[in-house]
Amino acid sequence: EADIYQTPRYLVIGTGKKITLECSQTMGHDKMYWYQQDPGMELHLIHYSYGVNSTEKGDLSSESTVSRIRTEHFPLTLESARPSHTSQYLCASSESPSPPQYFGPGTRLTVL
Amino acid sequence: SQKIEQNSEALNIQEGKTATLTCNYTNYSPAYLQWYRQDPGRGPVFLLLIRENEKEKRKERLKVTFDTTLKQSLFHITASQPADSATYLCALGGGLNYGGSQGNLIFGKGTKLSVKP
Numbered sequence: 159e160a161d162i163y164q165t166p167r168y169l170v171i172g173t174g175k176k177i178t179l180e181c182s183q184t185m186g187h188d189k190m191y192w193y194q195q196d197p198g199m200e201l202h203l204i205h206y207s208y209g210v211n212s213t214e215k216g217d218l219s220s221e222s223t224v225s226r227i228r229t230e231h232f233p234l235t236l237e238s239a240r241p242s243h244t245s246q247y248l249c250a251s252s253e254s255p256s257p258p259q260y261f262g263p264g265t266r267l268t269v270l
Numbered sequence: 271s272q273k274i275e276q277n278s279e280a281l282n283i284q285e286g287k288t289a290t291l292t293c294n295y296t297n298y299s300p301a302y303l304q305w306y307r308q309d310p311g312r313g314p315v316f317l318l319l320i321r322e323n324e325k326e327k328r329k330e331r332l333k334v335t336f337d338t339t340l341k342q343s344l345f346h347i348t349a350s351q352p353a354d355s356a357t358y359l360c361a362l363g364g365g366l367n368y369g370g371s372q373g374n375l376i377f378g379k380g381t382k383l384s385v386k387p
Contacts, residue, residue: 189373191374198279198379199379200274200359200377200378200379200380201314201359201377203374203375206374216374217374217376248313248314249313250313252373257302257304257316257319257363257373257375258304258316258319259314259316259375260316261313261314261315262313263311263312263313264311264312264313266311
């Protein structure tokens with residue numbers, strides 16, 4: 159089992175609220191990722207980071223933002239949640255730049 | 271753009287049989303291909319990685335093949351057990367014709383495997 163943690167596991171929130179999804183890893187990995195996954199669909203990369211102070215947008219456009227102030231921590235923020243943001247958000251890390259990727263348990267976000 | 275297809279959304283087999291899952295890709299020449307297992311409501315778990323210059327990789331009851339000419343990977347689970355029931359994801363990375371960062375992966379939708387006792 160990989161040492162990568164996500165909180166909260168489940169979040170139900172109203173439209174317009176600001177939310178932060180937490181992701182932490184204790185493996186000392188430089189590279190970290192955020193994916194979005196809808197039921198029965200593939201994972202889509204929305205953000206990644208090469209290391210501290212590095213953030214890049216992924217293949218899928220997202221209104222969320224990320225930060226990387228510490229190696230072990232890669233939080234994702236939505237300034238104003240909308241129902242279209244309802245999805246599962248998965249955080250992962252890897253030894254840069256090579257695979258494999260180690261995933262957290264995910265956060266299931268529902269925006270009402 | 272790159273496209274990955276996994277043979278079917280669902281595969282049902284009897285316990286003890288060999289499960290074979292297929293991953294096909296187009297518009298891409300990946301440097302490596304990986305297989306992950308995902309259980310409901312959980313994150314994917316890495317199983318196996320095979321590189322473009324490798325034909326076959328094994329790990330316990332798992333076997334992966336990689337045919338860069340056919341642009342196809344086969345994933346086999348021998349002597350399948352009900353505990354093997356899960357969704358299996360194919361993911362590609364590196365190589366040519368991929369505009370993203372090295373180390374980033376493109377995932378297929380997965381095949382849901384059900385092993386009946």
